[in-house]
Amino acid sequence: MDKKTLTDTHQRIKPFIHRTPVLKSSLLDDMVGAQIHFKCENFQKMGAFKMRGAASAIVALTEAERQKGVVTHSSGNFAQAVALAAKQLKVKAYIVMPENAPRVKKEAVKAYGGNIIECESTPEAREKTAERIENETGATFLHPSNQDEVILGNSTAAIELLQERPDLDIILAPVGGGGLIAGTALAAHYFGNDCKVIGGEPFEVDDAYRSLKSGKIERNTTTNTVADGLRTYLGDRNFPIIQKYVDRIIRVDEKEIIRAMKLIWERMKIIIEPSCAVPFAAVLREKERFKSKKIGIILSGGNVDVTKLPF
CATH class of the missing domain: 3.40.50.1100 (Rossmann fold)
Known part of the structure; x- marks a missing residue:
């Protein structure tokens, strides 16, 4: 870098x-x-600030990758950032959120056009659910920070x-x-x-x-x-x-x-x-x-x- x-x-x-x-x-x-x-x-x-990282990650995708969409797991700001950045770039976004995530955050993700998949409220459940969607759809996984x-x-x-x-x-x-x-x-x-x-x-x-x-x-x-x-x-x-x-x-x-x-x-x-x-x-x-x-x-x-x- x-x-x-x-x-x-x-x-x-x-x-x-x-x-x-x-x-x-x-x-x-x-x-x-x-x-x-x-x-x-x-x-x-x-x-x-999460909007910056989400936009950067989606802009960097190839056209073929964009066709298959993106997936992330987040209960907060990155979920909203990926949903909005994907909407702006006309890419499908799958957002894995714990079932107990605040309703206001889920509504924000939906308003930005994100497809929410709920899971149990554990890191393991989040990761497994995101991995399943990645395998089923071919969507590219986006990590919130790493x-x-x-x-x-x-x-x-x-x-x-x-x-x-x-x-x-x-x-x-x-x-x-x-x-x-x-x-x-x-x-x-x-x-x-x-x-x-x-x-x-x-x-x-x-x-x-x-x-x-x-x-x-x-x-x-x-x-x-x-x-x-x-x-x-x-x-x-x-x-x-x-x-x-x-x-x-x-x-x-x-x-x-x-x-x-x-x-x-x-x-x-x-x-x-x-x-x-x-x-x-x-x-x-x-x-x-x-x-x-x-x-x-x-x-x-x-x-x-x-x-x-x-x-």
């Missing part, structure tokens, strides 16, 4: 994504003692941020499956000017933090975090990129995540989901590390159930 590949990917997916705004808050700057630039992927099509084309698509958020703010010292992103932080790290390496990348992760699901320490992919034994988008673990495609290009991962507790989310809602008047409050919580937790720096934060998405806010 070189600079040209990242640039080409960005050009190819531009017709299918929004160039999201970069926002600032002088009050939040003052709280940290730094300049913070928020890349607002909560304003992306379908409400999250696929080169998805990682390349995800890199474009940070590329755009660096085009507008080329002098950033640090970019932070949340860490779940690892697709966003890997793409962000590639973008910072090729387009930044000595720009470091730091991940934010909940203590409750700190598999990426532990993986960087141990040198191998670790799993979580609990999923007890309000940051529901970060309960997944790293993969063999994104982990080597993270090892090579991510400076460190800062862990935060649940109260810090909720406080950061609330601050952004109140001070910036924008809707973000708990997962994307995690990097800002990391900055608040370690203010001294970020003092007087120019910081970029990827606000990964805004698909939150407003009837179940944590604050």
Whole structure:
């Protein structure tokens, strides 16, 4: 994945994504003692950065592959992203979702034209169901975070941020499956000017933090975090990129995540989901590390159930 590949990917997916705004808050700057630039992927099509990776993966298919469609398993943002990107590119999308996935998410997938196949609420059931559809239809499987084309698509958020703010010292992103932080790290390496990348992760699901320490992919034994988008673990495609290009991962507790989310809602008047409050919580937790720096934060998405806010 070189600079040209990242640039080409960005050009190819531009017709299918929004160039999201970069926002600032002088009050939040003052709280940290730094300049913070928020890349607002909560304003992306379908409400999250996942649209970039889904569009990149589908655009990369051959015509023969497009004829047979795509399949993924997801209960959230990637399900919606694949459904919408497939609709735009006139490709059939099979979306495997656990039977207990939120009704609002299922309705969004249907509205985007996705064909939902329900399964039991276990990772094994998801994978087996997706594999069955792949075998029956010949559809191409798309992984939400551990696929080169998805990682390349995800890199474009940070590329755009660096085009507008080329002098950033640090970019932070949340860490779940690892697709966003890997793409962000590639973008910072090729387009930044000595720009470091730091991940934010909940203590409750700190598999990426532990993986960087141990040198191998670790799993979580609990999923007890309000940051529901970060309960997944790293993969063999994104982990080597993270090892090579991510400076460190800062862990935060649940109260810090909720406080950061609330601050952004109140001070910036924008809707973000708990997962994307995690990097800002990391900055608040370690203010001294970020003092007087120019910081970029990827606000990964805004698909939150407003009837179940944590604050």
